Amino acid sequence: MYVAVKGGEQAIDNAHRLMAHRRRGDSSVAEITPDQVDGQLALAVDRVMGEGSLYDRELAALAIKQARGDLIEAIFLVRAYRTTLPRFGYSEPLDTGAMAIARRISAAFKDLPGGQILGPTFDYTHRLIDFVLAAGSEPPVPAEAHSAQMPKMPRVASLLDEEGLIERPESEESSKPVGDLTRDPLTFPAERDLRLQNLARGDEGYLLALAYSTQRGYGRNHPFAGEIRFGDVEVEFMAEELGFTVPLGTVALTECEMVNQFRGTAEAPPQFTSGYGLVLGQCERKAMSMALVDRALRAREFGEDVRAPAQDEEFVLSHSDNVQATGFVEHLKLPHYVDFQSELGLIRQLRREHFERAAQGDAEQRREAAE
Amino acid sequence: MGAFARATLPELRLGLDQLDAATSCEMLRRPETGLVMLRGRIGGVGAPFNVGEATVTRAVMRLATGETGFSYVLGRDKEKARLAALADALWQQDTMRAAVEQRLVRPVKARLAAEEQRRAAQAAATKVEFFAMARGED
Known part of the structure; x- marks a missing residue:
């Protein structure tokens, strides 16, 4: 079980500063822009929109940049962002x-x-x-058919x-809510x-x-x-x-x-x-x-x-x-110190009992052998 | 409203500049960004289901002469939503409608048609004829 902890603010701040620095990469190389991500890593943007469940290319591109290309982290950012917005309603079914x-x-x-x-x-x-x-090279111009x-x-x-x-599927509108x-x-x-x-x-x-x-x-x-x-x-x-x-x-x-x-x-x-x-x-x-x-x-x-x-x-x-x-998987890396302390106490006790039983068993065996 | 929703911000700015409408107007509803849940249909034709959301920005503008313009546009561009609502309000003025059509609606529709044409031509150039190789005798 995860238990809240206090302290470590300075270390956390510094860790985030370090992360921002690493995200920038080599400063002698041009910084990537969300436009570039959108245009040139378009399928990563598509994936973040789909699993982030939010259609907004610019937002997804920015999330990818912020997440250093970690798409699940980017999806997380998009999901968090959507919770800040009001819901206007539902679209008509897309044709x-x-x-x-x-x-x-x-x-x-x-x-x-x-x-x-x-x-x-x-x-x-x-x-x-x-x-x-x-x-880096200019791609050839796409072919175009004459009768478009x-x-x-x-x-x-x-x-x-x-x-x-x-x-x-049945096509008539049912009154059942979606x-x-x-x-x-x-x-x-x-x-x-x-x-x-x-x-x-x-x-x-x-x-x-x-x-x-x-x-x-x-x-x-x-x-x-x-x-x-x-x-x-x-x-x-x-x-x-x-x-x-x-x-x-x-x-x-x-x-x-x-x-x-x-x-x-x-x-x-x-x-x-x-x-x-x-x-x-x-x-x-x-x-x-x-x-x-x-x-x-x-x-x-x-x-x-x-x-x-x-x-x-x-x-x-x-x-x-x-x-x-x-x-759920990654929460395992958050502090579980109290929980683990109790596990430690338990396992030490079990081991002590184990060795005591073993020692007792040995003594009995020796006594039987001597008799 | 469809053309205004599809217009780019520069297109809206340029078109509204050219209209030169001495527009005194008020914002009835400030541009606001929210979500619209997109719905698909099972099998493309059946009962609706929710696919995922999209960001949408809306605004309402009222001209001094009383016309109220609305906008609903995909994305988070508040300035675009404001100008699209203004364009919608101007379009409702009998004296302005023709000019709005000419300066805004037509250029946007022409651009969209050209883009559509080019995309279709590019797609059509990738149309294949597969020849199945028969297996067995002959």
């Missing part, structure tokens, strides 16, 4: 179908309407270190749905809306590992990347004082819909099932992992045995938040 597509691929259909748009991706690179970047008219990009799931081949983890603590069993909110702000590495575990056989669900899309989506907000919805601007989102193993019953014909991922910014690995874990967590809904960690919603959802996780 990812109307996304301004920067990237859109399907691993299920080769020739899908609208086509496969690779966009800015690491896919198909050779993963060789590019030493030219170290020297973006074709319609229907959802892959909606194409499958035309033949009734995939289960689809769960919000930032307002009410998580309880179990959790509905899918709460599970998705939890996963959307969950740690990328954790979700990746869980998703991987399902592929390796711990709750296998036979996935295809039905569709992955990334691009800008308009945000609309219902302003109470105006009485109508107003556009606020656009946010970048990554969406992934997995097409998973089918199921059918005596009454219902076989249909593919699906898992869904939606993440702030460009974060494809996370969106894919989220979709795989979302599908694994639907085991109960589909009457599947819950045997693997990724299917256990209490396990998955209780450990996904890296700010909570780091708080």
Whole structure:
């Protein structure tokens, strides 16, 4: 147990001054600006926005600078900042179908309407270190297609749905309120809306590992990347004082819909099932992992045995938040002196008793041998 | 309001300067930054769920002539929110609307359209045709 301590102010001040000095690095090298972080370490900014659960590029970039590139520390800073702001309300549901597509691929259909748009991706690179970047050089100008008219990009799931081949979420507005983890603590069993909110702000590495575990056989669900899309989506907000919805601007989102193993019953014909991922910014690995874990967590809904960690919603959802996780793990380094003193007292007493018993045993043995 | 929300701070400043409106106005609500929870839909089409929040700044300005302008813009830029509310108020003045459209709305929309066009052209240039290699006979 952690017990409050006093003192050490001077040492703490000096430690923070030293940290600020180390953060600056070699003073003969130009200081990095949040603009540079935003523009040139854009995917780190995306990750901090997603797991910080706050869309604000400039803030995330500054947090990364402040945290010396420690992304979980930066996420912590962003989460702390958001608690200082009032909540204006909830946006209208974002229409990812109307996304301004920067990237859109399907691993299920080769020739899908609208086509496969690779966009800015690491896919198909050779993963060789590019030493030219170290020297600094202007990249080539991006190629532009002549007919810039973006074709319609229907959802892959909606194409499958035309033949009734995939289960689809009910689209009618239900009167049920939408769960919000930032307002009410998580309880179990959790509905899918709460599970998705939890996963959307969950740690990328954790979700990746869980998703991987399902592929390796711990709750296998036979996935295809039905569709992955990334691009800008308009945000609309219902302003109470105006009485109508107003556009606020656009946010970048990554969406992934997995097409998973089918199921059918005596009454219902076989249909593919699906898992869904939606993440702030460009974060494809996370969106894919989220979709795989979302599908694994639907085991109960589909009457599947819950045997693997990724299917256990209490396990998955209780450990996904890296700010909570780091708080509990790292609190171990705070002073536990009083607690430890009592442990020390206990273990010394136990050892004393042990040796006393041993000594007594020896004496008895010797006496028996002598007799 | 959409164009004002998407305008950059320099665009708002330049446009409002050019309007040269001798604007006496008062701030009904000082620019205030808060959060809007962004909602997605399950599977993109189903029931709503909360994805994460965004910072939003809002302001309300009233002209001496009585028109009230509102703004809600993504981000934390208070000056931008103030000017966007002012632009919204001016747009409501019958005598100013055409000028606001010409000096502010049109340039912003033109920039957004050009950016959109360029992004779409760049994305379209990365469109691939995959040829599946058949396995087995033939």
